Amino acid sequence: MPFTPRTPRVVAARRLQRRREREATGRFLAEGPQAVREALSRPRTVVELFGTPDALDRYADLAATAAGADVPVSEVTDEALAALAETVAPQGLVAVCQHLDVPLAAALARHPRLVAVLAGIRDPGNAGTVLRTADAAGAAAVVFAGETVDPYNGKCVRASAGSLFHVDVVRERDPAAVVAAARAAGLVVLAASGYGEADLDELADVGRLAAPTAWLFGSEAHGLPGELAEAADARVRVPLHGRAESLNLAAAAAVCLYASARAQR
Amino acid sequence: MPFTPRTPRVVAARRLQRRREREATGRFLAEGPQAVREALSRPRTVVELFGTPDALDRYADLAATAAGADVPVSEVTDEALAALAETVAPQGLVAVCQHLDVPLAAALARHPRLVAVLAGIRDPGNAGTVLRTADAAGAAAVVFAGETVDPYNGKCVRASAGSLFHVDVVRERDPAAVVAAARAAGLVVLAASGYGEADLDELADVGRLAAPTAWLFGSEAHGLPGELAEAADARVRVPLHGRAESLNLAAAAAVCLYASARAQR
Numbered sequence: 013m014p015f016t017p018r019t020p021r022v023v024a025a026r027r028l029q030r031r032r033e034r035e036a037t038g039r040f041l042a043e044g045p046q047a048v049r050e051a052l053s054r055p056r057t058v059v060e061l062f063g064t065p066d067a068l069d070r071y072a073d074l075a076a077t078a079a080g081a082d083v084p085v086s087e088v089t090d091e092a093l094a095a096l097a098e099t100v101a102p103q104g105l106v107a108v109c110q111h112l113d114v115p116l117a118a119a120l121a122r123h124p125r126l127v128a129v130l131a132g133i134r135d136p137g138n139a140g141t142v143l144r145t146a147d148a149a150g151a152a153a154v155v156f157a158g159e160t161v162d163p164y165n166g167k168c169v170r171a172s173a174g175s176l177f178h179v180d181v182v183r184e185r186d187p188a189a190v191v192a193a194a195r196a197a198g199l200v201v202l203a204a205s206g207y208g209e210a211d212l213d214e215l216a217d218v219g220r221l222a223a224p225t226a227w228l229f230g231s232e233a234h235g236l237p238g239e240l241a242e243a244a245d246a247r248v249r250v251p252l253h254g255r256a257e258s259l260n261l262a263a264a265a266a267v268c269l270y271a272s273a274r275a276q277r
Numbered sequence: 278m279p280f281t282p283r284t285p286r287v288v289a290a291r292r293l294q295r296r297r298e299r300e301a302t303g304r305f306l307a308e309g310p311q312a313v314r315e316a317l318s319r320p321r322t323v324v325e326l327f328g329t330p331d332a333l334d335r336y337a338d339l340a341a342t343a344a345g346a347d348v349p350v351s352e353v354t355d356e357a358l359a360a361l362a363e364t365v366a367p368q369g370l371v372a373v374c375q376h377l378d379v380p381l382a383a384a385l386a387r388h389p390r391l392v393a394v395l396a397g398i399r400d401p402g403n404a405g406t407v408l409r410t411a412d413a414a415g416a417a418a419v420v421f422a423g424e425t426v427d428p429y430n431g432k433c434v435r436a437s438a439g440s441l442f443h444v445d446v447v448r449e450r451d452p453a454a455v456v457a458a459a460r461a462a463g464l465v466v467l468a469a470s471g472y473g474e475a476d477l478d479e480l481a482d483v484g485r486l487a488a489p490t491a492w493l494f495g496s497e498a499h500g501l502p503g504e505l506a507e508a509a510d511a512r513v514r515v516p517l518h519g520r521a522e523s524l525n526l527a528a529a530a531a532v533c534l535y536a537s538a539r540a541q542r
Contacts, residue, residue: 145528150518178520213539253415253538255443259531263410266528267535273518274478 014087017095040164043102050177060108067104119180120197124152127226131187140171147175149269157187194226203228208247221275232261279352282360305429308367315442325373332369384445385462389417392491396452405436412440414534422452459491468493473512486540497526
C-alpha cells in the first residue's frame with residue numbers, strides 16, 4: 013500500500029519544510045526529477061526517495077539508482093506527495109537528503125579560483141539564483157554567510173536548479189571570518205556594491221580580475237554591511253550606462269562573476 | 278474630503294489593474310514615489326496623481342511638480358490607496374499614466390547601439406527585470422514582441438524599477454518583423470540561446486560584439502521559438518564553466534547585454 017499523508021515516515025519528512033527540523037536532523041527535501049537526479053549523483057546524499065507509482069514508473073532509472081545505492085524507495089499516494097512537495101507540479105518525486113555543506117577551510121583547501129559569498133541575503137529565491145549563476149560561471153564554492161537564508165530552504169533548493177549539488181556549499185555565521193580566511197588562502201576579495209569606488213570594466217582592463225577571487229554579495233534591499241564592504245580589497249560597481257539607478261542582485265552577480273570567469277581564461 | 282474606494286475616479290483608476298482596461302484606455306498605473314517621480318519626469322505622461330494626505334505631505338515636491346504640470350492631484354483614504362496599489366507598501370502614492378510606447382520605426386530611427394527584444398516572455402517579473410538590466414547596460418530601446426507580457430502590467434512596471442520610463446518601449450506583435458526591421462536599420466541580430474552555436478566570449482574576442490546589436494531573449498521555460506532564433510545572425514550561448522545546465526533569464530540577459538556594452542566602449 014502506498015504511504016499516505018498520515019504515514020509516520022511521510023509526516024517526519026514533511027517536517028523538513030521547517031528550518032528548525034532541518035537543523036535538528038541535518039536533512040532537507042529535494043523535489044522533482046532534476047533535483048533528485050542531481051542528489052543521487054552524489055554519494056551518501058539521498059536518505060529516502062518518495063514517489064507516486066506513476067512517477068516511479070516514469071523515472072524507473074532514478075528508482076533503480078536509488079535502490080542500487082541501498083536508498084529506501086517508498087511509494088506514496090498523490091495526497092502524500094502533495095503534502096511533501098512545496099510546488100504545484102513536483103512531477104511525483106521527493107527525496108530526503110543529507111545536508112552537504114563542508115567547512116570553509118575544506119572548501120578553501122581545494123584552491124578555488126572563484127568563490128561567491130552571500131552575506132545577509134534573506135530571500136531564498138535570490139540566494140538560490142546566485143548559487144546557480146556562480147556554478148555556471150565556474151565558482152567552486154558558494155558561502156552562505158551571516159544572516160543569509162538557509163541553503164536547504166525549499167525555495168533556495170529549487171532556485172538553484174541543481175547547483176546546490178554541484179559546488180562546495182559552506183555555511184559560516186561570521187562574514188568577517190570568511191573575508192579573513194579567503195584572503196589568507198590567497199584570494200582577492202571584491203565586494204559588489206552600487207557605490208563602489210572601482211569600476212568593474214576598469215578592473216578588467218588592468219588585469220585585476222584574473223587573480224583567484226572571492227566575490228561578496230549583499231541583500232538586494234540593503235546591500236553589504238558597511239564594515240564587511242570595507243574589509244574587502246575593493247568595492248566594485250557594475251557600470252550603469254543608461255539611466256537605471258541599480259541592477260537587481262541576480263543581474264549584478266551574473267555580470268561580476270562572468271567578468272571574473274572571462275578574465276581568468 | 279479624501280476619495281474613498283467607491284469614488285468613481287478611484288473605481289475607474291483601479292480598473293487599470295486589468296489588461297483589457299489598460300488596452301481600452303491607453304493608461305496604466307505606477308505606484309510608489311520612485312515610479313511616480315520617474316513618470317513625472319516625462320512630459321504628458323502622468324494623467325492623475327492619487328496620494329494619502331500623509332504621502333502628499335511627505336512627497337510635497339512630487340505633488341508640486343504634478344500641480345505645476347496641470348496634473349490633478351487627489352487625496353485618497355488609506356483604503357482607497359490600498360485598493361489602487363498592488364503592493365503591500367506603496368508608500369501612499371499611485372499615478373495614472375499614459376502608455377508611452379513608440380512605434381518600432383521611431384525607435385530604430387534614433388540609431389540605438391543596443392536594443393533588447395523580448396520574444397514570448399510571459400512572466401511580468403522577468404520582463405521587467407530584463408527591461409531594467411537593458412537600461413543599465415545602455416540599451417536605448419526595449420521591444421516587447423509576440424506573446425510577451427504587456428509592459429504596463431503592474432508587476433512588470435514594478436520590476437523595471439523606473440526603467441520603463443527611461444528607454445524607448447516598443448510593442449510589436451510579430452517578432453519576425455522586429456528582426457527584419459532591426460537588420461534593415463543596420464543592427465546585428467543575436468539570439469540568446471543555451472544551445473547556440475556561437476560562444477559569447479569568442480564573439481567578444483573576435484570583435485563581433487562591437488557593432489550595434491539587437492539581442493533576442495525568449496522565455497525562461499521555452500527559450501526562443503526556433504524560427505525566430507534561425508532568423509538571427511547568430512545564436513549565442515553564454516559559456517557554462519561549471520556544471521549548471523543553464524542560467525536563468527535575468528542572469529543570461531545581464532551577461533549578454535553587458536558583454537555588448539563593454540565591447541561597444
